[in-house]
Amino acid sequence: MTASPDLGTQASPAPTELPAAAYPEGAVSPAYTAGEEVPASGVFGSDVFGADAFRSVFRRHAAGVAVITAAGTRPAGFTATSLTSVSAEPPLVSFGISTAGSAWRTVADAAYLGVHILGEHQEDLAATFARSGADRFAPPTAWAPGPYGVPLLEDVSAWLVARVVSRIPAGDHRVVIAQAVAGAPDGPARPLLYHQGRFNALRH
Structure with a gap:
């Protein structure tokens, strides 16, 4: 499945400097020595390291799948693969959201959000919330409706209601940081994953 603009990315922008520890010994790009400042426009040789190459790297990264929801004139939500636990005290989470996505305007105004961690049985739900125009x-x-009127999805592996703390500009996305105020881990435990551009179940 191809990610829609609502499907969160999984990393911060690439650094403009690569420390010596960034590569194993002998694996440093031949165009640069370890610790040398690297131009933001390119990393390996003269090639420009652009959005397509960046996405290709992160297709190799298996990520958990979440759905973020918000109440508004109409409820809004989107599939995110960038959900991160930031802090336990206080309990903070973060995720990225595209400013071009249909949910952004509602998320931008919401004081509270729903955070849903999906189980492996919810691939169709993840696809619905990733599909533009659905x-x-x-x-x-x-x-x-849950606490603070936040839309809560049923039968998820776990859910949180979180108060928005900040929305940080990050390229064509915003990184949202929110503090959990309610939640439960009562649903099916096996997670849904996103890898190589498609949803997958965890395999042993």
Whole structure:
């Protein structure tokens, strides 16, 4: 499946300087010596390290799948693969959201958000919330208003309601940091993953 603009990216922008420890011994790009400042426009040789190359790298990174929801004039939500636990005291999470995505305007104004960690049985739900133009809260999506009116999805592995602390500009995205105020890990435990541009179940 190809990620829509609503499907969160999984990393911060590439650094402009690579320390000596960034590569194993002998693996430093031949165009640069270890610790040398690297131009932001290119990393290996004269090639420009652009968005396509960046996405190709992160297709190799298996990430958990979450759905972020917000209440507004109409409920809004999107599939994110960038959810991160930032701090336990206080309990903070972060995620990235595209400013071109359909959910951004609602998330930008919301004081509280729903954070849902999906189980392996919810690939269709993840696809619905990643699909541009979809009516994401129409049947068969099962949901109900939760604390602070936040839309909460049913049958997820775990959920949080979180108060937005900050929205940080990051390229064509915003990094949202929010503090959990309620939640439960009561659902099915096996996670849904996103890898190589498609949803996958965890395999042993």
